[in-house]
Amino acid sequence: MMKILLIKYEHLLLTLVCFFTLTVASAQSVTVAGKISDAAGESLPGVNILVKGTTTGTATDMDGNYSITVPDAQATLVFTSIGFKTQEVVVGNQTTINLVMADDAKALDEVVIVAYGTQNKRNVTGAVQTVNAGELKDQPVGQITQKLQGKLAGVQITQNTGIPGQGMTVRVRGSASISAGSDPLYVVDGFPLQGSISNINPDEIETITILKDASSTSLYGSRAANGVVLITTKRAKAGASRFSFNYFTGIQVIPEKGRPDMMNAREFAQFKKEVAIERGQTVPDVFANPEQYGEGTDWFDAVTRDAIIKNYSLTYSASGEKFSTSVVAGYLKNEGVLLNSSYDRISVRINTDYKLNDKIKIGFNVAPTYSSSKTPQSDGIWYNSPSIVQSAMLSSPLAPYINADGSIPLNISSEYGTPDAPNWYNQVKIVKNTSKNVGLLSNGFVEIKPIKDLTFKSMIGVDLGNTVSDYFYPSTAGSIFNPPNANDPSRISASHSNQYAYSWLFENTLTYAKSIGDHNFDILGGYTTQAAHSESGSLSGRGFPDDRVQTLNAATIITGSTDVQDWSLASLVARVNYNYKDKYLFSASIRRDGSSRFGSDNKWGNFPSVSAGWVITEESFIPENNVLSFLKLRTSLGTTGNNNIGNYLQYANVVPTNNPFNNQLLNGSSIAGLNNTELGWETSELFDAGIDANFFNDRIKLSYGYYKKTTDNLLYSVDIPIASGFFNYTTNIGKIEFWGHEFQLTTINLNGDFKWSTDFNISFNRNKALELGTANSAIYGDMTITQVGQPLGQLYGLVWDGIYETQAEFDASPKHQGAEVGSVKYKDINGDGEITNDTKDQTVLGNTAPKYNYGFTNTVSYKNFDLSVVCQGAYGNKIINTADRFTGNLDGSFNVQKDLANRWKSEEDPGNGKWGKASGNTGPERDWASSKWMYDGSYLTIKNITLGYSFSSINVDYLKGLRIYASVQQAAVFTKYPGGNPEVSAGAGLFSGVDNTTYPVPRTWTFGLNYNF
Amino acid sequence: MKIKIFSTLIAALILSSCSEDFLTQYPETVVSAETFYKTEADFRQAVIGAYVPLRNIYGTGLADYGAWAMGEMRSDNTAFIYNAANRGYADREYIDQFIDDSNGGGVSNKYQNDYIIIGRVNQILKTIDAADFDQPQKDNYKGQALFLRAFAYFDLVQYFGDVPLVLTPPTTYDETTVGQSPKAQIYEQILLDAAQAATLLPNKASQEAGFVANGAAYTLLGNANIVLQRWADAEAALLNVQGYSLLADYAAIYDPNNKNHAESIFEIQYYDLPTANSASNFAYNFLPILQNPGVIPGFPDGNTNAYAGWNTPTPDLLAAYEAGDLRKAASVGFYTGEGYVDIPYIKKYVHGSEIAPNTNDDWPVYRYAEVLLFLAEAANEQGKPEALTYLNMVHANPRTGLAPIAAAGQAELRDLIQQERRIELAFENKRWLDLVRTDKALQVMNAQGENIRNNPQAYYYPAGITPPGYAVTAKHLLFPIPQREIRINPLLVQNTGY
Missing domain, CATH: 2.170.130.10 (TonB-dependent receptor, plug domain)
Incomplete structure (x- = not known):
């Protein structure tokens, strides 16, 4: 403690001294300025310039210009930049020193x-x-x-x-x-x-x-x-102190493509009219004359908006001989395109290094953040606590969201043809769902070099966070079938929750780097411990008198719960890197982990790896040549783990299960699972092999990698027969294999005034389940299945086979219960002559993982202009759009896709073959998951286009560089997928590929500037 | 070398001092199973916890999958009001229409909650003998556990036929997958458990209100023997049901102010205290779909029950009430308004609500009137004359307002007893199983199906909707094993026809 205090004061003192000497020095000095460029004549920003033997330094600005004050004409300037040879120049009597930096062969x-x-x-x-x-x-x-x-x-x-x-x-x-x-x-x-x-x-x-x-x-x-x-x-x-300011502001707009294609008022009235006639029902007056209506309300439009995004970021960094610091302060204001949604973040990071002497260095990082968000319940299926996007889409376009007199209706009445529901435009604004988070990520380290080549590093760190969430659901809110009722305060509910969490780390490592002749060693050893703790409390209230007080103070019935979670991890790490002449490379490492998450019989695990590389271009049999500038082969083999399963799963717990008897609630308890003392890691064995090859003086860089990973002992809460008394059992079961190829190609296509470079990558990832459960039983998701010998999480359901279009077709086809001419038809997969919505006729429909993923970036610059285009794509995956279940609803309960006008009406008017008849048993078409809802999910998205302009020859004291740019994020999405977002539900592992309607991803147009002082 | 020593030293220092303690974290917010099932208080809590799934079986929530769907609505007693606006609840309709399949929520709810009871009870039975506390209390808890296990298996075997018979809790993953046992074996276990429960449990007077007493165990034993047509055994068991009497007012049987009354042998306990989270919702589910259920006396305004319209009495049942039967007015209500004209609804469970949609109504499972009717049936099948006496104790009780039935032959009496059960126990989930065990289901239900197809609007279908289904075959006498179980348990065989 004493020592820390001393260090603190010493560093303050030194800072003052530094400051003083700098000021004094400038009095008798010479100023040198110039421009640094590379061999191609392109100006080089960020070249470090140091007065040799001092800590005085600066760096070139965006345009390669610098200006430095040296003590006298004898001073030597040292120019350094990554990828270039370091150069030294004696100042002499020059006041302008322009330099061309030569490429470093060992770039x-x-x-x-x-x-x-x-x-x-x-x-x-x-x-x-x-x-x-x-x-x-x-x-x-x-x-x-x-x-x-x-x-x-x-x-x-x-x-x-x-x-x-x-x-x-x-x-x-x-x-x-x-x-x-x-x-x-x-x-x-x-x-x-x-x-x-x-x-x-x-x-x-x-x-x-x-x-x-x-x-x-x-x-x-x-x-x-x-x-x-x-x-x-x-x-x-x-180098010298730097000050920069970055700013952008823009507007987010939901693109036309991907919006739901719902009927407008006229079409919907026509649809409702026809459905009534087809069923032999009286047409309600409101639908009798569809021609009287126009577009009506577009509910998707009504709940969304164009939204502003702004970001400010201020960076300051200063570096001296002993003390250097960097501060980044940022403010992001991100309104959402859904009404009443936003994300704001204020953050500061201070990274400070202090060199006590040649042997000891200490550093501190402190990064507090504050974020606050408003998140209306937007995603998911309408019946799961009113998810606004889908609920709004399904509402009647005849219903107004604002009345002619400007007042806002509370309800969508069922008179307009869809069930009683809240006015979503109102709902999105009045339901409060906010969350505020304060976080602090902080660590400090000391690095000691007691003897040559040996470094001891000790680090402590802490990650602190506190989140407060509030929810208020007024009586004027509701859901489909459950419209608001301002006079019913029993509808009101609120909740308040608070989570406090921290994790700490204490880590000590020793590294020893030594070269003996052509043998280069780098050895690491250390131990590290980390533990985390969180406490959360949640209170919910009911029994409010009215909507005025939105906190729990007004609730008469308050219930609550608390939760406490802890985990701890203690580990040893060791690694040896060895190479001979930078030509033959070897590395071996191991970690030994002990974790609180696993059963008493399985607490510790070892994770070793070995690897080797061969830099062929270092060999004498490859002569110096202009084609192949670098070639390396590398391979590795090792074991890693996954402990990401939550805490306490190895224990069977007894949980409260209270029950009333004769109007008295009595305490009950029940066992909630099975013990597993052998619960352990998920272990992955990985093999990797790759080639890195550079051509034509590194103008073309190609990297290829192959990997194969076998994950065993999968941590899984496996479904067990309920006859056991439990639904699932957490255990290590099953085995999955992953393999794939990945390529990365970086090329400089044009060099000179007009520069153009391209980065391209593509990866082919495959997987297969090798073992599942003891009986290899399949794992089912809502519409997915994972089976042994097959890729993970394939879409699963009935195979849609159109409509029974004619009586003849109906008579000749297998049927399901309640089937009729004009109703939906599925394939009889097991051939028993009957179609049933169960494993007998359900089958694999498609793969949710893309055949390949790719991305490419093109960067072009000409004089002061720069342009970059970033694209990402995936090919060959399938997505089930569950919204189809509702937007294709033939009951007339919801607004529907425009395409339902083409449904089957009679044998003479069978429509486009996609939709069955509106009368009769519509259940199997509506409720049975099938390939009808499945689409190709391939896409290519232009993620970003940025065009910038840097102002040259600005040489004012307070402005060293200025660049302005315009940027479009999510510029265009090319896909056949009709849902909102083809990236939806990717990466959900076994349960990917199911789109339950999500918050739209906007296109963002921005203007920004980078300003250097 | 130096490094190695140094790092080993540090590692040893840190890891030895704290590793085992540091790496052991027990949950703070729950009790670990290892320390439970020891004391009397533990077993009391465990027994209470074993009752909880009963509330799910009989129904909680809106448009729930309560036992009424498979026990009553499947039968000719009730139907549903076709909900044209909301087709999302259609799988409850399928049960009535006989087009239900293994994906239905009803079969899952019953199958799963029965086995959750069995799982909880098996834990108690496994550990209670070793625990150290007073024998009378131990007998009481053990008796309740055995009753609940017998009750759950009886529910399972009647609706699903052959099911897995699990009597000890699994301790390993491999033990969790068990195949089906034949019906006969399940019944033997039910008889064994119920008989043992009957001897262990105290009588109603000395049992805490709401917990099962020996009368419940004897009733269950009698009921199982009735289904097995072991008439003498049934009679013997039922005669042991002592300490109960019929209430003078039929409507009072269902009054939540009158829970666990003199006639009640076993009822599912609900409670509408908001913080108790154990309210019932039957009344709301069984009312017609209303913009404002507040139009029914006792219910607060607002909160449309758009999810409702279930278990609606059929014209067939309304016609089955004898003229002058006072029980009709206590059982069925009628509402006119919001486009309905005299739409019937179950009134037995309509007692208003403090906070919508929560109600305080319990569900009657066994009451003494049924014991008397079982006795009548057992006696009649054995040709004993007291059958008529038992029947008239119910039929001609002053609360019905009806005259006694005059002497009748065995076959005629058999029908009269079933008719009496239909009326007396209407909406108490008895009718479907009665039709099945008396071999009447196919005939009665196909006849009603014919009526529904010919006149859907009399059965609450709107104009223009053609009811699917109502083709009842032998397969429909059992329900399908839930699809989840078929998928994950390779040892299970689905019931024939599903």
Whole structure:
């Protein structure tokens, strides 16, 4: 404690001294300025310039210009930049020094972040891909994962819903589990996070590294099976202080494509009229003259809007000999395109490093965030607590959402032809669903080099979070069939919940790097412990007198519960990297993990890996040539685990099951599951092989990887027969195999004034279930099945076979109960002459995993203009659009797709063969899941187009660089899928491919600027 | 070498000091099973917990899958009001229309909750003998557990036929998959459990109100023997049902202010205290679909019951009431308004509501009137003359307003007893099983199906809707095993025809 205090004051003092000397120095100095460019004549931003032997330094601006004050003419300037040879120039009497930086032949010596350290890229033997945040800066979105779409080979990033601040799914190499999590482990500056990274301001991020194979991930042991995402945040770089301001503002608009194609008022009235006539019912007056109506209410339009997004980000960094700091402050304001939805985030990150002396360095990172969101219940099927998007779509276009006199009706009356329901335009605004989160991610480390080549690093970190959520459901809210009633306060409900959580980490590592002749060693050993705790409480209230007081204070009946969760993990890590002449590369690593999540008989697990690489171009038999500039073969083998199953599952618990007797509630208790003392990790064995090849002086870089992963002991809450008294049993059961190929191609197509480079990646991911349960019994989702020998989570149901169009067809075909001419027809798969909605006639309908995923980015620049286009696509997967069940409802209960005008009406007027008749037994067409609702989910999305212009020759003190840009996010989606979002429900593992209608993903038009002081 | 020593040292220091404690985390918010099933209080709580699934079986929630759907609406007593606006509840209709399949919510609800009871009871029976507390209390809890197990298996075997017979809780995954046992074996277990329960349980006077007493166990034993047509055994068991009497007012049987009354042998306990989360909702489900159920006296305004219209008395049942039978007015209500003209609805469970849609009505399972009718049936089948006496104790009780039935032959009396059961026990989930066990189901239901097809609007279908189904065959005498079980348990065989 004392020591920490001392260090604190010392650093303050030193800062003051530094400041002072800098000020003094500038009094007797010479100023040198110039422009730095590369061999192609392109100006180079970010070149570090240091006065040799001092800490005085600066860096070039966006246009390669710099200006530095040196103490005297004897001073030497050192110019450094990654990928270029370092140059030194004596100032002499020059005041302008323009330089052309020469490419460094060892440009591949780029350093990449790996588990518990860094490594030269050329020596990496695992499957690792790094993205520098600079490449992503222009995309006008709030989450870093959105910016990564289309950029990474073998990593599928999909946006499942458009809810602001939510909905991104990241799957490394198609990872999936039955019920354990499939998200990768996120590690921010060495700290493994508990949850997602959506609360991190993307502007704080320096690099993102994805670790895919065993050799790169096995040091994260029992949490590594889904891949690891390492994030480093911005630290100050050597050089002068920098100040930059980034801003964008834009408008989000829901594209025309993907909107539901529902009937307008006239068409709906016509439909209702025809249905009544076909059934022999009296046509209600309101539908008797459809021609009197026009478009009516478009309910999708009524509950959505064009919404503003704004982002401000201010970065300051300063670096001195001893002390350097970087501060990023950000504010994101993201209104949602659904009314009353928003996500706001305020974040600050301060990363500070302090060099006590040559041997000791300490650092602190502190990153508080505050976010608040308003999230109307938007996604899902209408009958699951009124999900607004689908509910609104299904409402009658005859009903007004605003009356002619400007007043807002409370209800959609059943007189308009759809069931009594709330006015969704009102509902979306009056139901309160807010959440506020305060988070703090903070860590501190000390790095000591007691002797040459040996580094000891100790780190402590904490991830704190507190979330408060409030919900209020007034009497004026409702759902389909349950319309509002302002006079019935018993409808009112409210809830308030609070979750407080933290996780801490204590980690100590030793690294020893040594070269003996041509033998290079790098050895790591360490131990790490992490524990997490969360407490949450939830209160809900009923019995409100009216809608005025929206907190629980006004509730007369309040019920509540609390929850406490803990887990802990203790681990040892070790790794040896060895290479001979940077030519033959070897690496071996191991992690030993102990976890509180597993049964007493299975607490500890070992996760080893080995890998090797061969840099063929280092061999003397490959002569220096202009074609092949680099060639490496690499392979790895290892084991990782997945412990992502929640806490306490190994224990059978006794839960309260109270029951009343004679108007008295008595305490009851029941056992809620079976014990499993052997519950253990999910273990994945991974094999990986790859080639990295560069051609024509690295103008073409090609990387290919093959992987095969076998996941065994799948953690699964397996369905068991209820005759056991329980529905499921958590155990390690089943085996899945994943394999695939991935390619990454980076080319510089044009160089010179007009530059054009392309990044292209494509990955082919496959999987197969090898074992499931003891009896290999299939695993069913709502409309999916996973069977042994087949890919995971295939769509499953009846095979739709059109309509019994004629009596002759009807007589000749197998039938289901209640079938008639004009009703829906399915295939009799088991050939028993009868169609039944069960396993006898249900079958696999299609695969939910794409045959391949791909992405490409084109970057073009000409003089001061730059243009980039990012695309992402997937091919060959199928999606079931469950909205079809309701928008194709023949009962006349809902508004329907325009296409229902083409339904079967008689043998003479059979329509387009897609829809049965509206009279008779409509149940089997409405309720039986079938291939009728299934569509091709292939898509190609232009994720982002950005056009920028950098102002040159601005050389004012307060403005070192200015760039303005315009950007379109989600510019265009090319797909045959008729639902709102082809990325929906990807990455849901065994239960992917089912679209239950989600918040629309908007197109965003923005204008932004980068301003450097 | 130096490094190795250093790191080993650190590792040893950290991991040895705390690893086992550090890596052991028990849940704080629940009790671990290892420490439970020890004390008298534990077993009391466990027994109470075993009653909970009964509420699900008899129905909780809106448009629920309560026992009424398979027990009453399947029969000729009740139908439903076709809900043209909301087709989402159609699988309840399928039960009435005989086009139900293994995906239906009704079969899942019954099958699953019966087995949850059995699972909970098996845990009690496995551990109670080893526990150390007073024998009388132990007998009481054990008796209740055995009664509940017999009751659940009786429910299962009557609706599903052959089912898995599980009598001890599984301890491993492999033990959780069990195949079906033949009906006869299930019945033997039911008889064994019910008989043992009857000897262990105290009588009604010394039992806590709402918990089963030995009268319930004897009634169950009698009922099972009736189904098995072991008339003498049935009679012997039923004669042991002592300490009960018929209420003077038929309507009072169902009054929630009068729970667990002198006639009640076993009723499912509900409670409308909002924080108790155990209210019933039958009344709301059984009313016609109304914009405002507040038009029925006792119900608050608002909260349309658009999910309702279930278990609606059929014209056939209304016609079956004898003129002057006072029970009709207590059993069936009529409503005119909102487009309905004299639409009938079940009135037995209509007692208003404090907070919609929660009601305080219990569900009567066994009451003494049924014991008397069982005795009448058992006596009649054995040709004993007291059959008529038992029948008239119910039929001509002053509460019915009817005159005694004069002497009749055995066959005639057989029909009269069934007729009496139909009226006295209307809407108490007896009718379908009575039709099945008396071999009348196919004939009665096909005849009614004919009527429905010929005149759908008399059975509450709107004009223009053609009712599907109502073709009743032998397969319909049992229900299908739920699809979930067929999928995950390869040892199960689906009932014939499904």
